[in-house]
Amino acid sequence: MRDVDMHTHSHYSDGADSPCDVVRKAKEAGLKAVCLTDHDSHLGLDEFAAALKEFDLDGLAGIEVSVYSHGEVLHLLGYGINHTGPAAKTLNDVLQTNWRALNSRIIEAMNKYRAAGLVDVTPEEMQKTVGAKGPIQFKLWLRDYRQRFGGVSPETAKQEQEKGGVAHASYDKKRFLSPDDGIKLIHEIGGVAVWAHSGRLLLKDSIKHELIFTELLETGLDGLETEHAENRGVEYVLVELANRNNLIRTGGSDYHGRHKPKATLGNHGITHDEFLALRWRLGK
Template identity: 25%
Template sequence: MRRIFADLHTHTHRSDGVLSPTALIEKAAERGLKVVAITDHDTIAGLEEGRVAAEKHGLELLPGVELTVTISDNVVHLLGYAFDPSNDRLRTYLDAFSDGRRGRMQAMIDRLQDQGVTVTLDEVEDEAGPTAALGRPHLARILCRKGHAEGMQEAFDCYIGNDAPAYVAAPGRPAREAVDVIHEAGGFVSIAHPGQWMSGHVMRNLQRAGVDAIECISPSHPDYLVDYYKTKVQSSGLLMTGGSDYHGGSERRDERLGRLGLSEREWRPIARRWRGDGR
C-alpha cells in the first residue's frame, strides 16, 4: 500500500468539517501522517489550535486555506499554503469573506422563511461557533434538529442543495486577487480538485492568474485523472499538491484520512518551497 506522508487538504469544524483542529491532528497522528494542512473554507481560525496540537504530536502543520473564487464566469476553489497567518492584507481579505458568507446565510434563511421554514441567523451562528465560516452544513444541521429534514442529505436535497429552492451561491472574489493576496503573505496557490469538469480555458486562465500548483490527488480524481494532472504539472513546471479533502462524518469519508495525499518524495518539492530545504 502507498504510504501517505502529507495530507494537504483537510477541514475542521471551523468551516464545514466535523472535528476540532485538535481532534483532527490527533487522528492524523494516529494514522501515521507527518504533515497536515488545515484548509478550512475562507477562514484561518483553526490554524493556531492546529499548530499547538501538531507540535504536541510531532507533526508539521502547513498553514492553509481553501478560497472560493471566480474566473471566466466560473466559481472554483483555490488552496493557499505556507502563508503568514498574521499578514494584514490576508486578514482583511478573509474578514470580507466572512461578511459575505454571513450575508449569503441570511439570504438562504429568507428563502426558507418564504417556504414556511423558520430558522434564524442566531441559531446558525450558535451551531457554527463564533469564529467559524458559516456554511450550508451548519444550516442543514439546524434543519434536521428542528424536524424539517430526517438527515443531512434530505436537508440538501429539499432545501439548500445546488438545485434546491433556498440555495444561494457562495460569495467569490476574482481568482487573481486571491492569488495576489496569498503571494503577498508569502505563500503559494494550488488549484483545488479540478476534476473532469474544469475546462482547458479555465485552467489556462488560472495559470495566467499566477497559480503555482495543481491538486492532482483528490477523492474526486480516479487514477486516470491523477495521472493526467501529474503529467500536466510536469509539463507546466507547477507544483503537485494532494490530500483527502477530509471533513469527517460518515465512515466512508473518515477512511480517507491517511489514505490520500502525498508520499514523502512527493512532499519534498513543497517542503523546499515552504522552508527552502528538501527535508
C-alpha cells in the first residue's frame, strides 16, 4: 500500500465510480494524494477538484491520452494539466480524433450483440443505463451491461465479447492521435507527459520498446510510470531508464472500481515525499 495513487479512472471514461467517489474512497483508504487520469477525457476534472477540497486531500488533475505508434496503442499520462478556459477548447478540439477512433466501431459491436440477442438497446441507451458520463463508449460498458442487466458472470461477459469478435471491433486504434500530437497536447495545457505502464510493451517486445522510448524522448517525454501492476518484473529497467534520462517517475493502481477489482486504490503508487518532490519540480 502506497501513500499516493497517481492513476485512477472514473465513470467519465471506463471506471465505475464518480470522481467524487474515487476521492472519497482514496481518503477512506488512508491515501495522502490521488490523481484522476480518465482515458481521453477531462470531463470529470471539475468534480474531482471539488472533491479534493471536500475531502481535504492532495492531488493533481490528470488525463490518459491514447496514441498509436508502430502498431501499438500507447497510453500517455498527463499530470498537472489545465482543463478550463482556453485549455478546455484545446482538449475538446484535439481529443475529437480519439473520440472518433473510440466510437468508430461501437455501432458494429452493438449490432453483433443485438444479432446474438444479448442486448436490445441503442449505444446511447446503454451509456445512460450503465451510468457512463463521457463521450466515449467502451467495450467494458458492454460487459458491464451484460453483467448487471443480463445476469452473467464477468468471465461469461468477457467470453461473449471474444467469441463475437466484439472485443476487437470496439474501436479503431489506427485512428488514435500520434505520440507527437499526444505529447504536444499535454504540454499545451500545462502538463507533463508520462508513458504509462510501458512494462506491458517491454515484456512483449523490448526492441520496439526501445525504439518507441527513443522517439518519445525526442518528442519531449517527461516521465515514466515505473510503478504499475503491468510492469511486474521489469520495474528496475524502467527506474534505470527514467533515472538515466532525468525523467520523472510516477505510479498508480489504474483503479477502475468494480470494473477491475484487483486494482485497489494505492496498491501501486509512490510515497508522499516522492509526490511532493514531483509537485515541486512541476511548480504545481
